[in-house]
Amino acid sequence: MSDPVINPPLNPVYTGDTTHRQDSTGEIHDHGHHEHHKDNFITKYIFSQDHKMIAKQFLITGMFWALVGGMLSVIFRVQLGFPNQAFPILETIFGKWAPGGIISPDFYYMLITMHGTILVFFVLTAGLSGTFANLLIPLQIGARDMASPFLNMLSYWFFFMASVVMLASFFLPQGASDVGWTAYPPLSAVHEASPGSGAGMDFWLIGMALFIFSSLLGGLNYITTVLNLRTKGMSMSKMPLTIWALLITAVLGLLSFPVLLGAAILLIFDRTIGTSFYLDNIFINGHALPNDGGNAILYQHLFWFLGHPEVYIVILPAFGLVSEVLATNARKPIFGYRAMILSLLAIAIIAFVVWAHHMFVTGLNPFVASVFVFLTLLVAVPSAIKVFNWIATVWQGNIKFAPAMLFAIGFVSMFISGGLTGIFLGNSALDIELHDTYFVVAHFHIVMGISAFFGMFAGVYHWFPKMYGRLMNNTLGYIHFWVTMVGAYMIFWPMHYMGLAGVPRRYYSFDAFQSFNMFGGLNEFITMAAMLVFFAQLLFLINFFYSIFYGRKLTNENPWQSNTLEWTTPIKTGHGNWPGDLPTVYRWPYDYSKNGDEYIPQTTPLREGETGGH
Amino acid sequence: MTTSVLVILAIVMFALVIFQLAKTTEFVAILRGEDKTRLESDRINSRLMVVFLVAGMAALFWSVAYFKKHMILESASVHGEWIDSMFNVTLLFTGVAFVLTQIALFYFAWRYKHTKDRKALYYPENNKLEMWWTIIPAMVLTTLVVIGLYRWFQITGPEPKDSNVVEITGKQFSWMLRYPGKDGKLGENRFEYITEGNGVGIDFNDPRSRDDFMPSEMHLVVNRPVLLRIKARDVIHDVGIPHFRVKMDAVPGITTRFWFIPTITTEEMRKKTGNPDFTYEIACDQLCGTGHFGMKGTIVVESQEEYDKWTSTQKSFYESGIQGTAEEKKFAEISMQLKNAEAAKANTTHE
Numbered sequence: 001m002s003d004p005v006i007n008p009p010l011n012p013v014y015t016g017d018t019t020h021r022q023d024s025t026g027e028i029h030d031h032g033h034h035e036h037h038k039d040n041f042i043t044k045y046i047f048s049q050d051h052k053m054i055a056k057q058f059l060i061t062g063m064f065w066a067l068v069g070g071m072l073s074v075i076f077r078v079q080l081g082f083p084n085q086a087f088p089i090l091e092t093i094f095g096k097w098a099p100g101g102i103i104s105p106d107f108y109y110m111l112i113t114m115h116g117t118i119l120v121f122f123v124l125t126a127g128l129s130g131t132f133a134n135l136l137i138p139l140q141i142g143a144r145d146m147a148s149p150f151l152n153m154l155s156y157w158f159f160f161m162a163s164v165v166m167l168a169s170f171f172l173p174q175g176a177s178d179v180g181w182t183a184y185p186p187l188s189a190v191h192e193a194s195p196g197s198g199a200g201m202d203f204w205l206i207g208m209a210l211f212i213f214s215s216l217l218g219g220l221n222y223i224t225t226v227l228n229l230r231t232k233g234m235s236m237s238k239m240p241l242t243i244w245a246l247l248i249t250a251v252l253g254l255l256s257f258p259v260l261l262g263a264a265i266l267l268i269f270d271r272t273i274g275t276s277f278y279l280d281n282i283f284i285n286g287h288a289l290p291n292d293g294g295n296a297i298l299y300q301h302l303f304w305f306l307g308h309p310e311v312y313i314v315i316l317p318a319f320g321l322v323s324e325v326l327a328t329n330a331r332k333p334i335f336g337y338r339a340m341i342l343s344l345l346a347i348a349i350i351a352f353v354v355w356a357h358h359m360f361v362t363g364l365n366p367f368v369a370s371v372f373v374f375l376t377l378l379v380a381v382p383s384a385i386k387v388f389n390w391i392a393t394v395w396q397g398n399i400k401f402a403p404a405m406l407f408a409i410g411f412v413s414m415f416i417s418g419g420l421t422g423i424f425l426g427n428s429a430l431d432i433e434l435h436d437t438y439f440v441v442a443h444f445h446i447v448m449g450i451s452a453f454f455g456m457f458a459g460v461y462h463w464f465p466k467m468y469g470r471l472m473n474n475t476l477g478y479i480h481f482w483v484t485m486v487g488a489y490m491i492f493w494p495m496h497y498m499g500l501a502g503v504p505r506r507y508y509s510f511d512a513f514q515s516f517n518m519f520g521g522l523n524e525f526i527t528m529a530a531m532l533v534f535f536a537q538l539l540f541l542i543n544f545f546y547s548i549f550y551g552r553k554l555t556n557e558n559p560w561q562s563n564t565l566e567w568t569t570p571i572k573t574g575h576g577n578w579p580g581d582l583p584t585v586y587r588w589p590y591d592y593s594k595n596g597d598e599y600i601p602q603t604t605p606l607r608e609g610e611t612g613g614h
Numbered sequence: 615m616t617t618s619v620l621v622i623l624a625i626v627m628f629a630l631v632i633f634q635l636a637k638t639t640e641f642v643a644i645l646r647g648e649d650k651t652r653l654e655s656d657r658i659n660s661r662l663m664v665v666f667l668v669a670g671m672a673a674l675f676w677s678v679a680y681f682k683k684h685m686i687l688e689s690a691s692v693h694g695e696w697i698d699s700m701f702n703v704t705l706l707f708t709g710v711a712f713v714l715t716q717i718a719l720f721y722f723a724w725r726y727k728h729t730k731d732r733k734a735l736y737y738p739e740n741n742k743l744e745m746w747w748t749i750i751p752a753m754v755l756t757t758l759v760v761i762g763l764y765r766w767f768q769i770t771g772p773e774p775k776d777s778n779v780v781e782i783t784g785k786q787f788s789w790m791l792r793y794p795g796k797d798g799k800l801g802e803n804r805f806e807y808i809t810e811g812n813g814v815g816i817d818f819n820d821p822r823s824r825d826d827f828m829p830s831e832m833h834l835v836v837n838r839p840v841l842l843r844i845k846a847r848d849v850i851h852d853v854g855i856p857h858f859r860v861k862m863d864a865v866p867g868i869t870t871r872f873w874f875i876p877t878i879t880t881e882e883m884r885k886k887t888g889n890p891d892f893t894y895e896i897a898c899d900q901l902c903g904t905g906h907f908g909m910k911g912t913i914v915v916e917s918q919e920e921y922d923k924w925t926s927t928q929k930s931f932y933e934s935g936i937q938g939t940a941e942e943k944k945f946a947e948i949s950m951q952l953k954n955a956e957a958a959k960a961n962t963t964h965e
């Protein structure tokens with residue numbers, strides 16, 4: 001590890017409650033946005049420009065969405081587990097959407113569409129990246145705040161507006177979008193193709209456009225901050241893996257989200273001003289549409305050009321959080337730091353050239369498909385390296401089972417289970433059998449949904465003390481983990497079996513098919529497990545909100561005895577993070593159990609004869 | 615209604631009880647000393663890791679055995695067998711990787727739990743080891759890619775010369791089938807000709823189309839290759855036939871294809887499965903609207919003689935559904951309009 005130290009252009013000195021920044025020449029500059037001492041309720045909690053507060057805003061909004069998205073899935077699981085059984089309470093709550101206490105197909109498709117959209121974008125992208133990029137980037141690289149606190153604030157408020165629009169769409173007379181989270185045209189382009197293809201789809205598109213702005217503003221800021229505001233000594237090769245992961249995630253987002261925006265804009269044109277980007281030869285409801293010469297598959301190329309990197313945008317931050325939590329709690333350096341960074345980079349690069357593996361059976365040219373098979377299976381190699389390195393990190397450790405650690409271990413287990421099924425799906429010939437069956441549902445819920453949630457939980461349990469200066473209740477954390485771990489496997493593992501039998505995803509009912517109707521008992525079991533897991537999340541929520549106000553107070557600023565910089569800030573971390581000078585970094589973040597010291601913070605100068613890396 | 619409310623109340627109460635208990639453990643921990651409590655919870659959680667591993671693996675093998683009869687779908691086509699054998703090879707490799715890594719993970723978690731006098735090993739890297747666990751997966755994956763692509767090109771390659779042809783068109787929410795009549799050739803069809811009566815827009819000016827028939831059920835000859843010409847007329851659908859390992863999108867404006875060779879007749883399959891009502895089913899595998907889940911078609915696989923008998927009873931679509939009806943007039947009108955439009959176009963390009 002001998003990269004040159006990149007000096008930050010600004011080397012701010014924090015001088016108590018003044019509003020000054022100092023550049024490397026020692027001159028003092030006024031920076032209006034550092035007037036933290038004049039904080040009132042609105043600037044502190046609502047239009048805050050403090051990255052820590054923005055992180056909490058993202059987290060709590062994300063938790064709200066997770067609750068909504070999870071609730072939606074429990075409702076549609078009721079239909080799958082107990083088809084044709086009336087639950088009068090459903091009619092009481094949802095009225096015309098559940099006539100006679102049975103969920104209607106229109107409602108079902110609305111639920112699954114919004115469930116997917118909410119969880120992929122609003123929870124696992126905004127909630128996850130938004131929270132931890134904001135919280136950790138300045139704290140772990142030793143910066144006072146983000147490069148542009150103002151853009152950062154805007155990023156949250158765009159997300160908030162996107163949330164309002166999405167939420168509002170539920171209350172439209174025809175309901176929210178019901179065309180699937182992937183929103184393939186013509187279904188999503190032609191108003192009369194589906195009830196949710198009308199106003200619901202308009203709201204969906206506007207919501208997504210706002211969301212994309214939010215994520216671009218955030219991403220730009222994260223990248224600039226990491227590149228420019230690292231404190232003295234914090235070379236790229238001394239950054240914690242969390243920062244590497246968040247940086248690469250932001251780059252992925254910046255390069256791929258604009259393509260989704262493009263796809264969405266073309267779709268808006270097709271819907272509103274009669275263009276035919278995606279439409280050709282459509283005869284619907286007894287009449288032909290005038291649109292001519294478009295190509296429905298074009299949308300899928302554009303969508304998945306984002307969509308595949310998107311799944312890595314979801315999982316890379318979790319990789320980073322888990323690496324950090326594993327090393328800290330195993331009291332061991334992360335194994336193969338350099339390989340971990342290289343594999344992150346490799347995954348990110350390959351992520352851009354595998355998108356068509358979602359399109360093997362669209363009539364794609366078989367030769368083109370074969371190139372995507374090769375590239376897709378290639379991505380399994382860096383993924384495998386990461387798994388082996390995590391396992392090697394645990395080996396010969398001295399493992400403390402904090403709740404965060406449990407979730408980190410659970411993450412590795414889930415990622416293995418879900419990653420391996422990707423190898424089946426990536427092989428186009430096998431994908432003929434498996435595409436659009438429950439096998440795919442099992443794959444991506446385990447590898448993305450559950451894994452990313454576990455990464456997020458690990459992050460929340462681990463950094464809760466930093467965020468709120470209090471501790472969460474461990475026992476509840478343990479119960480939360482074990483119920484979720486067992487329950488999540490019970491929900492998603494058996495879905496592989498259904499997929500192998502050919503059971504298609506996105507079916508409201510299997511009654512019409514004798515090929516698919518033999519899994520009634522299993523579906524009931526899965527629904528019960530889903531309710532159990534949802535219940536366990538309520539325990540988490542209670543624990544979280546209770547602990548914010550009444551959790552045990554932190555007595556030590558470094559509760560996990562960790563090496564990274566965020567734990568050198570005071571328990572009550574003010575705007576600006578460090579009361580005095582910014583810390584100077586001398587070593588990499590993973591000096592655990594080295595030469596008899598259980599941990600050596602990054603700010604500890606090297607001893608004689610010691611090298612800065614490892 | 616009241617029961618639902620009671621159930622919800624009970625759940626909330628239950629959550630509160632758990633919460634109270636958990637809070638109590640915190641106070642007990644303070645009384646007993648944090649370190650002692652920490653050690654104990656490390657011990658409990660590390661044991662649960664092993665319990666989870668063992669119970670999980672047991673549940674896995676048990677559930678596979680239990681669901682085997684449902685999950686293994688007899689493949690009834692030639693390429694279906696190839697796919698099944700590929701599946702098994704992939705399962706072998708990934709299965710070994712799965713078992714080894716999960717065991718390592720949970721075993722280590724238990725084995726290296728925190729104790730008073732354990733010291734973690736400072737072991738930041740080992741290049742040789744990392745090289746091996748790059749090379750081995752790379753080799754396994756190369757093998758899988760080679761097998762996979764070899765089969766993929768066979769499956770997607772050109773259909774055999776003697777294939778039957780069937781056209782299948784998806785619409786919300788059913789399938790329309792068209793067979794070439796006695797001449798063995800499908801007539802042209804054209805989007806502009808689509809009406810309620812002429813669902814797939816057959817061009818009746820094309821003499822080859824006059825004997826085409828449109829049955830409600832698909833019939834296939836056993837051991838005879840068949841090419842599906844796949845179309846859609848409103849949104850994207852997908853022709854999925856699980857027993858044949860067939861899946862191909864139906865996209866408006868584009869004709870896709872899939873050919874295969876059915877190997878087991880419906881009769882044989884009824885005997886094999888012991889289900890006297892067994893039927894091959896076509897499912898729509900691409901979300902196409904709120905009626906997606908009911909978009910079913912059925913298939914009969916039979917011997918050549920039975921098939922010939924069936925085709926001889928089928929009436930041509932033109933003769934039975936169009937000839938002499940208002941539909942025919944409508945068709946003539948559209949056809950005239952198209953001709954005029956084309957003539958006008960030809961004129962403008964001449965000048």
Ligand code: HEM
Nearest residue numbers: 311315357358376380419422423425426435436444447448
């Ligand atoms: C080991 C590497 C992986 C491979 C080879 C792989 C391969 C695939 C393939 C081929 C599909 C398409 C299946 C189909 O629709 O027929 C797929 C679907 C999917 N994968 Fe993966 N995958 C891998 C890892 C991941 C990871 C790490 C994530 C997310 C964190 C992920 C998320 C998804 C999602 C969300 C879908 C389904 C999207 C949808 O159709 O709704 N995969 N994967």
Ligand SMILES: [Cu+2]
Nearest residue numbers: 308355357358
């Ligand atoms: Cu993908």
Ligand SMILES: [Cu+2]
Nearest residue numbers: 898900902906
């Ligand atoms: Cu469909």
